[in-house]
Amino acid sequence: MSAMDSVQSQEFLVRDLPTRSVSLFPTRAQVVRDIKGVILKPGANQLTVVGFAPTTDENSIKVEGTGSAVISDIAIELLPNQEDFDDIYPRSDEEECPQSNNEMSEDESVEVKQTRVKLEEVRSRMTALRDTEKAAKETVSSAENRLRILDAYGKLLDNERSLAISEALEAYRTERAKAFGDHMKGELQLRELAKTIAKVQDEEKKLVQLQVRRKMKEKWLEMKASKAEKREKKRELEKKKEKDRISEELKSLWPSRCYTVRITLDAAGYTPASSRRTSIASVTEVLGVKGAGEGGEESAVDDTADLTCDLTISYVTTSAFWSPKYDLQLSTTTGSAVLCFDADLTNKTSETWSSCKVVLSTSQTTFPGLNDAIPTLVPWHVKLNRIGFLISTSGLGSITQSREELAYSNDKATLAANEQPRNKSSRQQNLFAPQNQMLFQQAQQPTLHAMSARSAFGRTTGTLFGAACPPAASPQPANVTGIMRHGMQVGTTSNYDTDEEDDDTMAGAPELDFQDSAFEEMGLTTTYDLPGLKTLACSTKTSRQRVARISLTGGTVVFSHTIVAKYKPAAYLKARIKNASKLTLLRGLAGLTLDGAFLGRTTLPRCSPGDSFSLNLGVDPTIRVVYPKPDIKRASGGGGLLISKDNSGTFRRSTTVTNTNPRTRAGSGKSATLLVLDQVPVSEDERLRVEIQVPHGLAVDGSSVAAGEGVASATIDSGSGSVSSSESTAAIKEWGRASATLKKAGQVTWDMELYAGRTARLDLEYVVTAPVGEGATQC
Structure with missing residues (x-):
């Protein structure tokens, strides 16, 4: 028997292993999985764990455990994926065909048959009555003809024929009585038949109308069933499209190659420490083997009994991370703010982590630059130049306005002419004034070109409220929807302040309560323990979890305006917010709501507890600025x-x-x-x-x-x-x-x-x- 034949082998699939915990970082995740109750045979045992995502860092795989065994070797290989996608995510090829609903119910079918039988019976009766009517008419006609014959016969009677007049009259009377009786009998029968025929005709008419209604209902049911069938087919098609979309999404994350970890365990009873000093095992933990007895003798171990152990596999994988998201509500009337701190969790590793503890961890990160800045005055230096008289046209022109101011004026004049037709009908709403005062004019918002090379500040077009309102124009009402349609940007950090500032956007305060997370700060790292057990499924989409909800009141929010009319006649609104909580606010995207109006999205800067950050909220149209020529x-x-x-x-x-x-x-x-x-x-x-x-x-x-x-x-x-x-x-x-x-x-x-x-x-x-x-x- 070879050495390989003597090794007891067991295989486990990663997806079948329970997940103990997942620690998410800004760019990666650490996963801990358990293999409990592994039965080992005495001697060498090899456990093969198959299906680690290819995003796993093979150098981070770590195996630990407890039990009566020694980990003697760990081997890691990148092999083709042994699992089939259709086996893991089976698709139902047998589509359920919607049953046609165009057949009438059983009761309705019986009623239709009964109506048809009754109609046939009525029509048969009508035929018999018509026949009887004809017979009655024939009787009446016969009686009338006999009467006419008798009348003619009476006129022919004379004495020459030697007939007794009395006998002739008696015969005439008798025959006429018979004819009259037949006539009356026929007339009475015709009257009775007329009544009966009228009743039968009414009954026939009702049955015909009922039959017509039944047919119309039958057609309506057929049309209704056809429409229902089309709707059902459409729903089935939409379901199929959604299943195909999810299938394609999962297939895009399905790995063609996976890591396989082979763990060799030695379960051969107690091994002297001297024989294991040269072992290459990464972890050696023997708990089931007892040491020397009270008398100094080692206790015996049964070499034939099965042993058990529990293993823990931890590894680091990319394509799984978290990022902070914020919702910030600002109120200019109360000078307060509500900040909701959320976490977007992403898992694109092809693994699903079910019912596990999720911990969020973070560290210092770098952030992009700012979009829009409050203008900063550039020193305006002048010098002597022999150009003749000081107040000459050329002399005045050189010191009347600074080079930066002239550059702004030229760019504004050129671009305003281009933008005027497009912005002629634009209007916008005052978000800062009380709700009963919402008449403001939206100024033109030309995109400013970069200043000259000597300018120390850059102007980016598009503030939250647009440019300053031209004082000569009459105010016009506008609405928030218009503001969002015009695509105005919120916030930029002012270069006038030395600290970095980012703008925020946020949604309104949530109506439902969320359970906050426990957090702990250690140096530059902060960890957040999400409450309860979570399941992070493999998906291209993110899931959002609430971390904390922070109320900022009591002077923690201060609003102010900055005006640099020389460069732009407008009042920039700025909010300075102090982090009065114990949480460190991480840099991340945020949604901003100002006085109940959602403004957009921006980036929130990192802010430690007790520190402050500023948000530039764009141009405030409630403050009008006029800066005429010198x-x-x-x-x-x-x-x-x-x-x-x-x-x-x-x-x-x-x-x-x-x-x-x-x-x-x-x-x-x-x-x-x-x-x-x-x-x-x-x-x-x-x-x-x-x-x-x-x-x-x-x-x-x-x-x-x-x-x-x-x-x-x-x-x-x-x-x-x-x-x-x-x-x-x-x-x-x-x-x-x-x-x-x-x-x-x-x-x-x-x-x-x-x-x-x-x-x-x-x-x-x-x-x-x-x-x-x-x-x-x-x-």
Whole structure:
């Protein structure tokens, strides 16, 4: 007998082995399966486990166990799949044909037969009555003819024939009585027959109508059965298509080759430790063999008895992973949020893990860049250039607007002309205002080309609410469906903030409660234990499990607006959210709902407990911004005997902001917190001076100064910035507050609070002075 013949062999299929647990990672999964109650014969035993998915990492396969045996060898091979797809997922070739329903029921068939028999009987009776009627008519006709004959005979009687008149009259009377009796009998019989025939005709008519109705019903039943049969065939066809789709989906995941693991176990009783020191077994665990007895002697082992052991096989496989998904509900009225943390589970390994414990584990991951950004002011440097007089046309043109502002204006003018026909009828809804105030105009949304190479920020077209509303146009109502149809994007991270920000989208709060998962954090790794036992079937689709539901209230959500009117006259809404929970929010896709309106999908950044992240929610149409062209004035050069050696010009820019949120009867409303940014040119030559006149008292990194003034919140001219309104002076003064600060690189910042229904103007005025004969130009 050879060594191979002496080895006891057993074979197991992976799909038949129970799954103890599955640990899902962002790119892989670790599976633990059990082989319980394995019966071993004394000597060498070989267990063959067949059917590991080809996505399994063969280097990760690990075998452990308990029992009276020693694992002496583990071999792994990639072999053709021994299982047949049709055996595992059988298809029913015998399609159930829907039975035709065009036959009448048994009761209906009996009624039809009875009606037909009755109709035949009635018609037979009618035939007999017609025959009797003919006989009666013949009797009457015969009697009438005999009477006529008798009358004629009576006229021929005379005395010459020697007939007694009395005898003739008696014969006449007798014959006439007989004829009359026959006539009356026939008439009576005809009257009775007429009544009987009428009844029979009515009965025949009813039976004919009933027969017609039966035939019509029969045709209707046939049509109904035909339609039902067609519907049934259609349903069967749809079922077959669905079965074929599922079959094709499973077949696409069906492996042509699988890993086979051969485990060699030595169950030959107790083996001295010295004989196993050179064993190549990965795991050696002997629990069934007892050690030395109380007297120091080793206990005997029965070499012929069957032994048992329990094995555990763990392995790592790709094509199975999990990813976080979020639903985020934001409320601008209460300043709160509800975040639902879900997990999308994917299993494309051709294995099914049934009734097992599922654990989610994660680690640090990297994330893509941001889509859309709040514009960041680029330092505006100017220098001297000998171009003649400072306030010449060419000199003014070079320092009136920065290069970035000119690039934006040119791109906007070109693309707005192209987009105007398409967006002419577009309208959209105010998602931020109360529901009874939903009149806003949707601005044109041209896709902006990239700024010039010197621009430090990129503008991506398509914010949530579109571009800022043109103040000269009248507001128009719109709906949320229109917003979603126009394909506007939500959120981008502002480059003005140093922290990375991603935008979120989310569905509404769930109506049903979900059982949250237990979680544990260890360093950079967080694990979530899903409640209960789960089944992860092989599929190309994902299944979603609830991890946690987090309510964020009490000042954890702060909304603010940022305006960079120099580049785009619009107010960007931003939400800053603090993670007040104990969970680390992982980076993942999210759905965003704002004030009950679903906005779309975005990416949520990673956020640890206690940290905050920002979401840019696009342009808020309830805040209108007007930024007219600059006003330029030439300063006087002095008079008399003194001649000025410098040329100077005064430049004035104004930003007009309107909060269109309605005011209540009590005079209050939804005020807006705004951060308004503008800039003045920065000189790189000491002979070229730039001095800020308004707001007065600004110094670089100095204290803030009060700024701004209220204006009428009626019609605003986009060209000149002038307003016209009959609003009272007191109402104009109660607009809010604003303070201005000057930062490095010439950036002027206004922190502003604007009351509902009010308009304010922020002025920026500066003087540029250069030597005579030289002008200012951009660097």
